[in-house]
Every structure is written in C-alpha cells, then in structure tokens.
Amino acid sequence: xxxxxxxxxxxxxxxxxxxxxxxxxxxxxxxxxxxxxxxxxxxxxxxxxxxxxxxxxxxxxxxxxxxxxxxxxxxxxxxxxxxxxxxxxxxxxxxxxxxxxxxxxxxxxxxxxxxxxxxxxxxxxxxxxxxxxxxxxxxxxxxxxxxxxxxxxxxxxxxxxxxxxxxxxxxxxxxxxxxxxxxxxxxxxxxxxxxxxxxxxxxxxxxxxxxxxxxxxxxxxxxxxxxxxxxxxxxxxxxxxxxxxxxxxxxxxxxxxxxxxxxxxxxxxxxxxxxxxxxxxxxxxxxxx
Amino acid sequence: xxxxxxxxxxxxxxxxxxxxxxxxxxxxxxxxxxxxxxxxxxxxxxxxxxxxxxxxxxxxxxxxxxxxxxxxxxxxxxxxxxxxxxxxxxxxxxxxxxxxxxxxxxxxxxxxxxxxxxxxxxxxxxxxxxxxxxxxxxxxxxxxxxxxxxxxxxxxxxxxxxxxxxxxxxxxxxxxxxxxxxxxxxxxxxxxxxxxxxxxxxxxxxxxxxxxxxxxxxxxxxxxxxxxxxxxxxxxxxxxxxxxxxxxxxxxxxxxxxxxxxxxxxxxxxxxxxxxxxxxxxxxxxxxxxxxxxxxxxxxxxxxxxxxxxxxxxx
Numbered sequence: 001x002x003x004x005x006x007x008x009x010x011x012x013x014x015x016x017x018x019x020x021x022x023x024x025x026x027x028x029x030x031x032x033x034x035x036x037x038x039x040x041x042x043x044x045x046x047x048x049x050x051x052x053x054x055x056x057x058x059x060x061x062x063x064x065x066x067x068x069x070x071x072x073x074x075x076x077x078x079x080x081x082x083x084x085x086x087x088x089x090x091x092x093x094x095x096x097x098x099x100x101x102x103x104x105x106x107x108x109x110x111x112x113x114x115x116x117x118x119x120x121x122x123x124x125x126x127x128x129x130x131x132x133x134x135x136x137x138x139x140x141x142x143x144x145x146x147x148x149x150x151x152x153x154x155x156x157x158x159x160x161x162x163x164x165x166x167x168x169x170x171x172x173x174x175x176x177x178x179x180x181x182x183x184x185x186x187x188x189x190x191x192x193x194x195x196x197x198x199x200x201x202x203x204x205x206x207x208x209x210x211x212x213x214x215x216x217x218x219x220x221x222x223x224x225x226x227x228x229x230x231x232x233x234x235x236x237x238x239x240x241x242x243x244x245x246x247x248x249x250x251x252x253x254x255x256x257x258x259x260x261x262x263x264x265x266x267x268x269x270x271x272x273x274x275x276x277x278x279x280x281x282x283x284x285x286x287x288x289x
Numbered sequence: 290x291x292x293x294x295x296x297x298x299x300x301x302x303x304x305x306x307x308x309x310x311x312x313x314x315x316x317x318x319x320x321x322x323x324x325x326x327x328x329x330x331x332x333x334x335x336x337x338x339x340x341x342x343x344x345x346x347x348x349x350x351x352x353x354x355x356x357x358x359x360x361x362x363x364x365x366x367x368x369x370x371x372x373x374x375x376x377x378x379x380x381x382x383x384x385x386x387x388x389x390x391x392x393x394x395x396x397x398x399x400x401x402x403x404x405x406x407x408x409x410x411x412x413x414x415x416x417x418x419x420x421x422x423x424x425x426x427x428x429x430x431x432x433x434x435x436x437x438x439x440x441x442x443x444x445x446x447x448x449x450x451x452x453x454x455x456x457x458x459x460x461x462x463x464x465x466x467x468x469x470x471x472x473x474x475x476x477x478x479x480x481x482x483x484x485x486x487x488x489x490x491x492x493x494x495x496x497x498x499x500x501x502x503x504x505x506x507x508x509x510x511x512x513x514x515x516x517x518x519x520x521x522x523x524x525x526x527x528x529x530x531x532x533x534x535x536x537x538x539x540x541x542x543x544x545x546x547x548x549x550x551x552x553x554x555x556x557x558x559x560x561x562x563x564x565x566x567x568x569x570x571x572x573x574x575x576x577x578x579x580x581x582x583x584x585x586x587x588x589x590x591x592x593x594x595x596x597x598x599x600x601x602x603x604x
Contacts, residue, residue: 092586093578111588114579131591133578134562150592153559171593172559190559191596209595 004048050103053084060087068094079105098126118145137164153190156183165254172209175202178219186256192231194221203247205256213268221268222247224258235271243267290456291483292316294575295544297449297551297602301570302331306437306445309452312580313433319576320456323467324436325428327419327479327546328450340382341396342425344418348390349463350430362414363390369412377405387440403474416465416504421477423548428467448604449551451544453481460507470510472517473502477548480516482509483576484541484561492537512543530554530599552601559596566591572602
C-alpha cells in the first residue's frame with residue numbers, strides 16, 4: 001500500500017490524508033460531480049490497514065450470546081488471521097452487525113439482521129440469508145450486499161457506491177439521499193423512495209409507493225410495477241436501449257430478471273426544476289418557489 | 290423513541306405475560322423510563338356472571354418516597370374507592386395489592402360502567418388503569434423484567450396483549466404518562482403508541498368538547514380517547530384506525546387491542562418502525578425484529594407494513 005501507514009495518516013491534515021488515499025477532492029459543480037484522482041499517485045485499491053485475506057480460507061461461528069460489538073470484533077479478528085470467507089450463524093436480528101468493513105471479504109449471515117446492518121462498508125461481498133431491519137447498507141462505498149428476504153425502511157440510505165440488492169420487498173425511503181451505486185429491489189418499496197437522490201441507479205421490480213423520487217437532484221429510478229405517485233420534481237423519461245441492456249444484465253446477475261423482460265420498466269429522473277438551485281439568483285429562486 | 294410490541298394467538302391461550310415481557314425487555318434500549326402491559330387473560334369468564342377486572346393506582350411510585358403520610362393517604366383513597374363500589378352495588382369478589390400503590394379488583398357489576406369509573410376517579414390520586422372482562426393493564430416505572438416481577442406477570446395466560454417501553458419526551462416520567470392507555474370508559478380497549486402527534490391539542494380540545502376525559506398530558510392518550518370515541522359511536526376498529534390516519538397529524542405507529550382483536554395503524558410517512566410476523570396460529574409485531582426473535586428464535590419471514598397501512602387480526 002505504497003508505504004503509507006495508519007500512523008502517517010494520523011499526522012496528516014484532511015487534505016493530505018485524502019491525497020495519500022488517492023483522492024484529491026469532490027467537486028460539486030453544476031450537474032456533475034467529479035472525483036479526481038492524483039495522477040502522480042500509485043494505484044491504491046485498499047486502505048493501508050486492510051488485512052490481507054484469502055477468499056479460500058473459510059470459517060464460521062455462531063453468535064450465541066455475543067453482543068453486536070463482540071460479533072463485529074470477532075469478524076475483524078478472523079480477518080486479521082487471514083480468513084477471507086466468514087459465515088456468521090444465528091445473528092437473530094441484532095443491530096449494527098458487519099459494519100465498517102473496509103476491505104475485501106466474503107461475509108455470509110445465516111439469519112436476519114436488525115438495524116444498520118453492514119453499514120459504512122467499502123469493499124466486502126455480503127450475503128444475508130434472512131431479512132434486514134432499517135438502514136441496511138447505509139453509506140456503503142463499494143462492494144455487494146444481497147439480502148435474500150425483505151428489508152426495512154431507509155434501505156441503502158446515502159450509499160455512494162456498490163450494489164445493494166434486496167430480493168424481497170423493502171420499506172419506505174429506500175435510497176434516501178443516495179449519492180451513487182445501485183440499489184435493486186426484487187419486490188415493492190414504500191413511500192418516498194429515492195428522496196433527495198443525487199446520483200446512482202435504483203431498480204424496483206415491483207410497485208413503488210407514493211412520492212417516488214421526491215426532490216431528486218440526479219440519478220435514475222427504474223420501476224417494473226405500478227407507481228403510486230411521483231414526488232416533487234420527479235418525471236418520467238424515455239427508456240433507452242442502453243437502459244434496457246443495463247437493466248437486463250443487472251437483473252440477470254441477481255436472478256431477478258422478469259420472464260417478460262425489462263421493456264415494461266418505467267424510467268424516472270429529475271425534472272431539474274430544483275437542480276442547480278444554489279446557483280440561481282434570489283429573484284430566480286422566487287420564480288421556482 | 291419508544292418501543293411497542295404486540296402479539297395475538299389465534300384460537301388458543303399462551304403465556305402472554307412472559308412473551309410480552311421477553312419482547313419488551315429486548316426493546317429496553319428504546320425507552321428505559323417505564324414499561325406497560327395490556328394483556329387479555331383467560332382467567333375471567335366474561336359470561337353470565339358479569340365478572341370484571343379493575344386495575345387502579347392510588348399513588349405514583351415516586352410518592353412512596355415522600356414520607357409516612359402517603360401510606361395514610363393510600364388507606365383513605367382505598368377506603369373511598371371501596372365505599373363508591375358499595376354505593377354502586379358492586380360485589381367485590383377479589384382484591385389484591387400488586388404493589389403498595391396499585392390494586393387489582395375482581396368485581397361483579399351490571400350497572401353503568403362509565404358512571405362507576407367516573408365516580409371512582411373523582412377520588413384524588415386514584416386512576417383506573419383498566420376495567421373490563423379480559424383486559425388487565427399494568428404499567429410502572431422500570432424495565433420489563435422489573436415490572437413483570439413486581440406484578441407477577443410471568444405465567445399470565447391469555448390470547449393476546451400489547452406492551453410499551455417508554456422514553457419520555459412529551460410528558461413526565463410517571464405512571465400517569467406511561468403506556469398503554471385504557472380507552473376510558475370503553476370496555477377492554479387499550480392503546481400503545483410510538484411517535485409524536487402534532488395536532489394533539491386541537492384534537493384533545495375536540496374530544497373534551499365531546500365529553501371525554503384526559504388523565505395526562507401525554508399525546509398518546511389522545512389515541513385511546515379517539516379510539517374509544519369512535520367505537521362508542523358504532524364504528525369498527527378497522528374504520529377507526531383508517532380514519533385516524535387522515536385526522537391525526539404527526540408521525541406514529543400505534544397498536545389497539547380489544548377483547549378479541551388486535552389492530553395496527555401507521556402514519557402517512559411511515560416514519561415510525563414496525564416489523565410484522567404472521568403465521569396461521571400467531572401474529573407478532575414490534576418496533577424491532579429483535580423483539581420478535583426473543584420469542585421466535587428460529588428463522589422466520591417478517592416485513593415492514595407500509596405507510597397508511599391498517600391491519601386488524603382476530604384472536
């Protein structure tokens with residue numbers, strides 16, 4: 001990892017730390033958000049402290065009477081030992097399991113998770129053979145998360161990257177404030193899905209609740225079923241051949257491709273009446289409001 | 290943030306006291322201030338003899354630390370209640386102290402229950418927590434394990450119940466403001482709620498104009514009064530729940546239990562959580578799945594009800 005240690009990072013200011021990790025800054029200028037990488041930096045795909053795990057080294061443990069913190073520390077301990085495939089049995093709806101994993105890992109939960117499951121992750125591939133509570137995958141940066149059953153509200157809140165998949169139905173406010181990545185829902189979603197969405201794609205194979213895409217700035221929502229109502233500044237757009245190809249590929253990969261294909265999906269984008277709002281003069285704001 | 294839980298067994302009795310205790314204890318982190326139960330027992334025959342269970346409190350828990358005078362006051366209040374019962378021709382078949390400040394009566398009464406309840410509550414410091422053929426409403430300060438032990442709830446057999454762990458935000462930490470609320474004076478109806486009602490005072494004034502009484506300043510009590518009002522007008526529980534979504538402003542999820550049913554309603558924003566499990570013989574629901582897992586540790590399918598969703602199940 002290019003000789004940068006955790007100790008080095010602690011001594012740096014925020015800008016220096018960002019450069020050391022291969023990022024310069026995020027610039028929100030107009031309609032596009034760029035993440036620029038320092039050309040002089042070496043390639044960095046993992047954090048300096050990421051353990052060197054081997055996917056072929058597999059282990060499993062039962063959560064028994066462990067607390068959520070103990071379960072998470074156990075996962076970290078096993079990663080430090082080099083295990084790259086970890087199976088966690090009987091999570092029994094505990095909150096905040098599998099959070100903050102910032103490196104590659106195959107993580108399998110045999111059972112359901114509570115709130116904030118696998119949030120703040122950057123890289124692991126997670127399969128949850130059960131249900132998840134509120135805010136699964138919140139703020140995830142990269143990796144894949146597949147939930148085999150249903151999910152609670154605020155599924156994928158503020159995610160920035162990666163694929164977050166729920167094969168069942170999810171609650172309200174799915175992908176609220178999402179800034180990138182892909183959310184795929186095999187069933188239905190509740191109200192205010194895609195609320196304040198800024199980037200990324202959301203696919204809902206079933207029905208969408210009311211106020212879909214309310215106040216979205218950018219990004220795309222595809223809905224296979226009925227839309228109860230659109231939110232403020234969310235509008236229907238043409239489903240292109242490129243969209244269909246992308247949808248078919250993503251849904252096939254996750255075993256969610258409908259028998260009827262993807263031609264019936266509705267595409268929702270921002271109407272851009274609110275977009276670029278901050279660049280407007282006060283007199284122009286009045287026209288919009 | 291509060292925690293609510295409910296369960297109903299279809300066509301059979303179960304140890305609902307222990308089950309609700311386990312669920313509420315799992316939700317303790319959502320509110321440590323007080324815990325309450327409304328459980329529907331099978332010990333009282335609601336048949337021809339007209340037996341009723343009345344739970345009442347004659348002081349607040351915190352009153353007990355305010356010197357010896359409270360004990361004399363409690364004796365006086367209980368004496369007054371007994372006198373009122375006699376005045377109304379009520380036969381007291383059993384009377385026990387659950388705690389020094391909470392009593393449980395089994396009574397036989399064929400007269401006007403609302404009149405009796407109103408008369409009893411004219412006694413200073415006395416509040417009827419519940420009155421009905423099956424409902425027993427228990428609430429006190431402390432977590433579920435503490436309250437369950439104090440009121441001997443482990444082993445309480447019945448068909449269904451609801452419960453609440455409270456984080457006090459809108460009113461005081463006392464029994465008066467704890468959930469569940471009995472839908473005074475409507476027999477056997479109780480309510481637990483998680484959320485905030487923003488048109489509370491508007492709705493409360495309207496209910497007060499219609500003659501309903503409020504015992505606390507807790508916004509959740511409104512839902513009990515609101516439900517009682519509509520049920521007394523002949524509305525079904527399901528219709529009352531649906532109407533509340535239009536008329537009650539705020540964010541809320543609440544559960545209502547009656548003698549033989551359990552209902553839930555969720556606001557238009559679906560801002561407050563509820564997880565549901567439903568099988569052929571049992572329905573369980575709670576603010577968090579971890580509560581359901583406390584009584585059903587095996588892998589099960591659960592889901593979140595959507596915004597404006599209303600459901601009613603029969604025992």
